[in-house]
Amino acid sequence: MPAPSDQELARRVGALRAFNRFYTRKIGVLEEQHLQSPFSLAESRVLYELAQRKESTATDIGRELGLDPGYLSRILRRFERKGLIARKASAADARQSLLRLTPKGQKAFAPLNEKSQDIMRTILQALSPDEQSRLLADMQSIQAILGGREDNKGALTLRTHRYGDMAWIVDHQISIYEREYGWRGRFEYLMLRIATDILENFDPKREHIWIAELDGKRVGSACVVAESKSVARLRLLLVEPQARGHGIGRKLVEQCIEFARAVGYRKLVLWTQDVLHAARTNYEKAGFRLVARKKHSDFGVPLNGETWELTL
Numbered sequence: 001m002p003a004p005s006d007q008e009l010a011r012r013v014g015a016l017r018a019f020n021r022f023y024t025r026k027i028g029v030l031e032e033q034h035l036q037s038p039f040s041l042a043e044s045r046v047l048y049e050l051a052q053r054k055e056s057t058a059t060d061i062g063r064e065l066g067l068d069p070g071y072l073s074r075i076l077r078r079f080e081r082k083g084l085i086a087r088k089a090s091a092a093d094a095r096q097s098l099l100r101l102t103p104k105g106q107k108a109f110a111p112l113n114e115k116s117q118d119i120m121r122t123i124l125q126a127l128s129p130d131e132q133s134r135l136l137a138d139m140q141s142i143q144a145i146l147g148g149r150e151d152n153k154g155a156l157t158l159r160t161h162r163y164g165d166m167a168w169i170v171d172h173q174i175s176i177y178e179r180e181y182g183w184r185g186r187f188e189y190l191m192l193r194i195a196t197d198i199l200e201n202f203d204p205k206r207e208h209i210w211i212a213e214l215d216g217k218r219v220g221s222a223c224v225v226a227e228s229k230s231v232a233r234l235r236l237l238l239v240e241p242q243a244r245g246h247g248i249g250r251k252l253v254e255q256c257i258e259f260a261r262a263v264g265y266r267k268l269v270l271w272t273q274d275v276l277h278a279a280r281t282n283y284e285k286a287g288f289r290l291v292a293r294k295k296h297s298d299f300g301v302p303l304n305g306e307t308w309e310l311t312l
Helices: 006-027 041-051 058-065 069-081 103-125 129-146 148-152 165-181 187-201 248-263 277-285
Strands: 085-089 097-101 156-160 208-214 217-226 231-239 267-273 289-296 303-311
Touching: 006 103, 041 058, 041 069, 041 097, 041 103, 058 069, 058 097, 069 085, 097 103, 129 156, 129 208, 129 248, 156 248, 165 187, 165 208, 165 217, 165 231, 187 217, 187 231, 208 248, 217 248, 231 248, 248 267, 248 277, 267 277, 277 303
Parallel strands: 231 267
Antiparallel strands: 085 097, 156 208, 208 217, 217 231, 267 303, 289 303
């Protein structure tokens, strides 16, 4: 893709700044005392990092937050004077001190953490389940893109589908299963029919399509589609061969279950084949149970089709 013109780049800079102003206002980071606490935003972030670890060094915290060492040192000295943190010499490196929150520090952090949780909970509860999934997927994409190449190495994101994704899903379903299992026959027809039905009848309030990306490249998919008011079906689960071993299939299945529960379905069902051992393992670990098995040769080879169900 060619680089944007100076005029287009200026427009994009303006759009990025507008989003930054919107988001910082939305989550309340512009307040002088963060979340109506006695702490600034930077101090709150340092408290949070200390609360996540039993012990930590100032170097580790500074690296995690990207804070200037001198600025961080002043924050830590203030915390120490207030009795919020304690130090001890590191046995591994005499030049380093290990920091931990004191009981007083934990007590000071608790309401700050709860307030932050309440704000995020309020934001999410104002959205539909589909909007929540889209928001979280898009935020993962932003984090992966802005994290830099090193941070983005091996980064997995699950996003909502976009134009062209369904064609990719069908093409890769057909090519992978033909190559690995020799499926032909009616398999291509089945994939095309399923994809067409989903796109023609798609209800974003009750249905969702996920695309898994690894290092920004599409490597997997899964769909939840309505079968009735109380029953949803998991369809088109796929993980590219080169992306296996990252837990992508498990995460896609978990996302489908989470969405189905949030929408209010009572049961999630699926149809698979007994030769798909990795997928079957994911289903079983997620709580699905095998309820029916039937032999068929619809895909040009003898198979056992299986129906699995999960009560939500």
